[in-house]
Amino acid sequence: MIDPLAEVVALLQPGARFSKVVIGASPWQIRRTDSGQPFYCVILEGACRVEVDGQAPIELHAGDFLLVPAAWGVAMSSLEPPSPGMATPHAAVGDGTFRIGKQDGPTDLRMLVGHCSFDSPDAALLVSLLPTLVHVRGEHRLAMLVKLVGDESREQRPAREMVLARLLEVLLIEALRSTAGTLASPGLVRGLADARLSLAIRAMHEQPTRAWTVAHLAREAALSRSAFFDRFNRTVGIAPMAYLLTWRMALAKRLLRQNEKGIAIIAEQVGYSSASTFSVAFSRHVGLPPTRYAREHGSESTGRAESETGVRVAE
Template sequence: MSDPLGEVVSLLRPVLTYSKIASAAGPWRLRKEPDGSLFFSATLSGSCLLEVEGREPITLMERDFLLMPDSAAFTMRSLHSQSHLLPFTVPERLESGEYRLGELEEEAEIRNIVGHCRFESPDSSLILSLLPSFIHVRGGEILPTLCSVLREEARLERAGQSIVLSNMLEIMLIEALRTCGELTLQPGLLKGLSDPKLALVLRLMHGQPGRRWTVETLARSCGLSRSAFYLRFTAALGVAPMAYLATWRMALAKDMLRRGGYSMGELADRTGYGSASAFSTAFTRATHVSPARYAREILAGSSSSGHSIPPRDENA
């Protein structure tokens, strides 16, 4: 049986760019502008106030986990009564290696593990549209532990590190997504998977993307009428069934083109198109470039980028 959530996260191909221990004492206020990368934070001790544009303020407490795939602009500040009036400050690196906000000499009142990662998938924006843009998990045990192990692995720089970090990031993302039950209230993949009938359909779509699916056959597979299924799927996922299927097929096609070794006929067969020409037409319509050109551009980009730089702590 296919695992749609795991497959979507795996296709994102997350890469850790850096992580650090951040602490604070006394009054302080920090502003973070969006930079296109995923931001995550696990509060190890203490508490602070998080203010994300367009959302109600949240008090982050010990063992809270925060994940923002879109890396929206946000402010973090101490719980001191006048902290909202303070100028924004930049953390300073201490001799211990952690980064400090506020009073440098006082005992830390809050300590976080924070980090950023990027997605190497050329289709990341499309895949991310299936996932929540903001995740807050209250008082968990697993996610703060995963963050600690992730940071330790990044610090040690051992053989096979890039694979370990990538797999750990995938685990962290999946755990965050399936832990926060409130996310099923938002249209998207998680809400679809929370509906037993739609979960069956999603697993069929992901498990057999090459099958000639129609709205009728998908509706029959979960025991719903065509109209009831269409409305139920669209309300839960925020997108119509065949549009979702087309998105998933194109994401798979891009991944196969990136990895190479597939003929146009094989790509067509695996993504549900009757012929190489039909696949090429659909791919070009969706991406505005032909499959051959897309593969050349991906190959050229990979060869010019060189090796990945190991993650380091950064004062950012």
């Protein structure tokens, strides 16, 4: 059986590229502006409050994991925030650890924060299928991973950074595939957690070439057309046919980068009846015609793009 989340994660190629340990002594408050980078936070000890991109604040407690696939603004504070206008002291204390709040005395928070990366050239396209925010709490498997991350972050063992990076990569994937215990905003994670909608989503991934309509997908989910459409929009965050289009374009971009097949064959493999129809849809969605995309992003830098008639994109 096709696993839609595994397919999306495999194309995203997630990795943990940067992390730091932060210890806090209340009261404190920090704000940061990111340019749409994936942000994560693991609470190892204590608790804090976080507000992402102007959404309602969330309380994070020991064992919680927060993932924001594309963060623009993050504000974090102790549960007892500082007085308005009060500056928060912060300083590096060595070994990749930073202290915020009072610079002496006991601390009441220990967390690991950082940026992960999605190495796929299609990251922006694929991130649109994910929730804008994933908050995981109470997951036994995830709690074990958080403990391993916490233990590794405290010790100066050989290959510490390499082990931490691998553990965080597993943690990212585990968070994305968690359903029970996950407080996720609309997106693929919530769609797959819905027993009815997951049937339709899996069908789209298993048969991307099929001439799907909303009525066909509603039958897969055993729902009326209107009930399916409303439920999909509310749970996944986009319309069913928009989801299908996004997934088809992600598949098409991967095939074009491989430079191994002609446009007509690729069009057929992603559900289009002709190369010209596919070219129009691809150009509108991606902003480049498929032949140009293949030239600029293909694995064969010397690949020769031909016409839209089905001649191989690369020799």
